[in-house]
């Protein structure tokens with residue numbers, strides 16, 4: 272029998288409401304000891320008085336949300352105490368709940384219980400964490416799709432197909448006289464199909480991971496082309512110092528923004544020009560590092576002054592890097608003699624929508640469709656998928672041998688095991704521990 276656990280589910284600090292969550296066989300008994308509610312017969316919300324266990328001193332008036340097993344997040348009896356959002360009060364209340372018999376929950380323990388009760392699979396567990404940390408429309412939509420079970424369903428479906436082949440092979444091996452061998456053609460068709468699915472999932476996982484983590488976009492250009500202005504225009508608020516003196520942005524400046532629903536970290540780099548100034552030199556070095564690691568570089572040119580020798584150097588430096596070329600100050604002029612250049616104006620906002628669309632296109636996120644495709648966004652899931660694909664390749668080789676039925680089974684078992692780890696249908700404690708290690712307390 273599980274012990275009853277409790278934790279504050281809302282973040283520390285002051286707010287309108289805070290929640291202390293209790294889950295386990297004694298959840299109702301614990302709540303009855305510190306509140307005026309004595310009956311916990313069905314899922315309901317009850318107004319109540321909350322008091323200290325021993326002195327019965329009133330602490331607050333609140334609401335109890337009552338969830339009877341198995342109709343709760345964890346599958347156990349759950350009570351959520353809604354109290355006023357003072358962190359001091361909430362902690363006091365938690366102390367009373369612990370005195371009344373509950374144990375302090377570990378990070379992620381509620382969700383772990385939900386997993387162990389079969390309410391969520393591991394892909395959904397990871398989606399819970401992703402939903403909590405989502406900071407953009409796209410990453411939130413993605414997490415919600417995973418929470419709905421798009422990855423889970425797909426992986427379970429493929430795993431089911433492998434189990435089916437495996438059972439046919441094992442039946443044929445066990446009863447060679449009664450049951451016909453499944454033909455290599457039939458098995459090959461199934462394996463090839465799975466191979467395609469794996470490849471597609473792996474390809475789309477690059478998009479999933481980018482959506483989840485956000486893209487780093489570095490702005491580069493010679494001084495005064497309007498990098499800082501563009502940085503601000505994209506941020507839609509003034510975070511960078513905009514100035515008419517060249518070389519003011521000495522160090523890289525970073526800020527988070529959303530571009531068409533994608534979380535991006537914009538980096539306004541210090542530029543790349545040769546300099547003797549020690550501080551500026553450092554900035555230039557950092558700029559170079561940013562330009563090497565960014566998901567996308569925006570090379571900013573000045574439409575008013577046209578392409579200069581320094582601009583050519585920058586283009587040369589960026590060769591081979593994912594980049595978009597931008598001619599800023601199109602309100603003054605549109606003539607910049609550089610191929611594939613997008614005219615914009617940081618000042619008037621002209622073409623910033625076009626630039627946003629081009630950014631998503633360049634990052635290969637223009638045609639993201641959550642209803643059609645599955646974008647795996649967990650490195651763990653991706654790694655396991657890669658392993659499954661590797662075993663699958665070996666399985667296809669094994670199929671070409673004469674005694675293919677004998678050699679195939681262990682390979683197929685390997686794939687089934689790996690896919691089972693993705694969803695948690697067959698998984699080691701170690702993997703479970705690792706996943707829950709990153710959770711917050713109260714979830």
Ligand code: GDP
Nearest residue numbers: 494495496497498499500514515600616617618
């Ligand atoms: P940086 O050195 O590349 O970061 O350039 P800044 O953003 O500091 O801008 C340099 C100068 O160009 C400032 O005086 C800005 O007001 C001006 N500027 C920036 N963008 C535009 C634009 O789109 N149109 C016009 N007319 N001026 C701009």
Ligand code: ZN
Nearest residue numbers: 498499519520
């Ligand atoms: Zn600047």
